[in-house]
Amino acid sequence: SAVSKFRYFVVENSTVLALLEEPLGNDQDPQPTVTLLIRGGFGRHAWTLQLRHLPRHRSGTKYQHTPNPGRPVPLEDPPPRPHSRHKYFPDSVERIPQCKVDKSIPDLDALFLEDSSGELSELSRLLEKQVVGERRDSSPPCTMDPERECAPPPPCHEFQTARLFLSHFGLLSRLDSNQEPGVPPLVALDTSHPSFCNDLEALDNIGCRTVNTCHVMYVRAGQKQPEHILNNVLSESTVSPHFLEMLLALGWPVKVSQHPGWTGHVATSYKLAHGTTQGDSATESLPSHGGRLFNGDSHVLYWADVSAEIAFVVPTVSRKSKHFDEFQQQDSVWYERSLSACEATDKPRTMSLDLEPHKDPRWSRRHPPTTVMLVWLESYEDHLHFPAAEMMAYTTTGLETQTGPKAQDCFVIFLHALNSGLLRVKLQGPTGRMSIATPLVDGMVISRRVVGSLVRQTALNICRRRRLDNDSYQPPHVRRRMKVQELVSKYRCELTQSELLTYLLTDAP
Incomplete structure (x- = not known):
């Protein structure tokens, strides 16, 4: 039936919202569209909402998706870098005559000759192994794809318009874990119940x-x-x-x-x-x-x-x-x-x-x-x-x-x-x-x-x-609101905040 195509929610325990997420496959103007049926105390109304990138007076200028947005071409050849050998001492240090104090600290070659425990040899072996490993990791593998320019993702054709509507109108932001006990501000209704259509018609x-x-x-x-x-x-x-x-x-x-x-x-x-x-x-x-x-x-x-x-x-x-x-x-x-x-x-x-x-x-x-x-x-x-x-x-x-x-x-x-x-x-x-x-x-x-x-x-x-003058008289809007509250008590889906968001993210049956 047509009721199963809609998502039914109750806002503030007084207004029934029926949301229809229309597919955009055969639409000449592919815009995210949602059909909304509002049943409140003062009647029922039908609205159709579209999410547009441009206002209606500029609808002739269609939004065209281009794979290349026109960014500047990157430089393939990097500029040459000057190669220089760093020096720890100035050149004039070689012309300074040495004294006995300069020879009080032996050089590294002398230490290797006097290494009786073999610790320096083990350290040298580990250093060579580490150098080989770093060179292997830094070199690019032959199977890696060449560098490509970043491209935008393909345009989306299916939208969760019910979630977009509830989010844009602030109905989802009012759901929190610290809300007071009772009926939450947004309640989902179970449309699979056999008597739901009869109560909705009533x-x-x-x-x-x-x-x-x-x-x-x-x-x-x-x-x-x-x-x-x-x-x-x-x-x-x-x-x-x-x-x-x-x-x-x-x-x-x-x-x-x-x-x-x-x-x-x-x-x-x-x-x-x-x-x-x-x-x-x-x-x-x-x-x-x-x-x-x-x-x-x-x-x-x-x-x-x-x-x-x-x-x-x-x-x-x-x-x-x-x-x-x-x-x-x-x-x-x-x-x-x-x-x-x-x-x-x-x-x-x-x-x-x-x-x-x-x-x-x-x-x-x-x-x-x-x-x-x-x-x-x-x-x-x-x-x-x-x-x-x-x-x-x-x-x-x-x-x-x-x-x-x-x-x-x-x-x-x-x-x-x-x-x-x-x-x-x-x-x-x-x-x-x-x-x-x-x-x-x-x-x-x-x-x-x-x-x-x-x-x-x-x-x-x-x-x-x-x-x-009649004490038992109920105005029409009061009777309609009481009927909405009856729908909530009979067909309310007991969902937590996370379960309600999951329900919105899933496709309609």
Whole structure:
């Protein structure tokens, strides 16, 4: 399998690194290359790194290996050395007349004649033997190769790129024999275990961001019936132009069939359909609308950051209801994000937006989502008669419990346009509970230029506060980190520092 081609490590007991050492045999640009898969608390990412001798803007100048780097040619004939005989005494010493004192020390020849013990003869024999041996060793043998010029070694074509990456990023320098007991900063994982692939897939299916939904409505003066309120967005003439301006400030429009993230309902989220759906072709016949385009059938308004994603849906009476009944009888465990059943014509998302599958491949809901409504009022007094309970039937996301959402748990953000061009804010939440969420405050007046960002951040803070009310709630990044720690406890290779370095120096299986 592909997993066996990677080397898996865990850094700081929170991040999984998968390193692939690619061979360079068929590469047109032979550079040491390593493919890196990073699985952390905030998703997974893929990187490809290359070790280059030159920067990319100079990639046209290829590094050519030359056997002769162009050093100067050495001199074959050494210069002549003058031969001189060293003298121990000056030449004038021979002309000095000798006296009896000069003959008191006998010369060496006289000592040899008087050698009765034979010690001087033995010493002379040893000296001659040593001279012969030194002359033999100093003379070059006939079989020795002639002197050759030093040449650089041939270029290397295979690199231990996993070791180079870990070394260059300082992950190997932190390994020492005096480290504290526990999990070391770098741990190798055993990929030969049969259940390793399943646990790795479970980690990939844990979402890294929370999902939120906000439903936007337009209420004309004196309207109290849900059908009349929902029909206002069918035409551009029945809504204020400032309302359409606010819609585009909430997020960016995305096509449901081509969007890989959250779309406001589990039936259409995290799927990439092949071809164009009927909803896509129908949107072309809506050149002017009052927000009906973003009812979730073909388009929604979407916004996301590193920790959360939110979809703004403008519900209508004619919204497709085929996805709302198939989730009525489900009873399973709710995850922050779960994987919906994919049809044969759908392409499931395989990046950091993936959801966590359950034994029953359906959405589950232990904790129901927070219902947030954004209502534009032409008359400020209409917030007293807004039919929030009747509107709950048009704000389903597929994550609700069997009993359905309750009107007393709904959060409503009212916006009323003043004659001065400013917007008056009215917040309505569950009674008897702490329902204040910044940056919007009940009774404040804001400008149309900032209404999009303020409303979006307030809706996210409301949903985040409801999640934190549950003591057992775990954010997505915490759940991913705990899954990584589970991988370490199950598949950790007990290696010493020297054994880990030996593992890096050996070829991958």
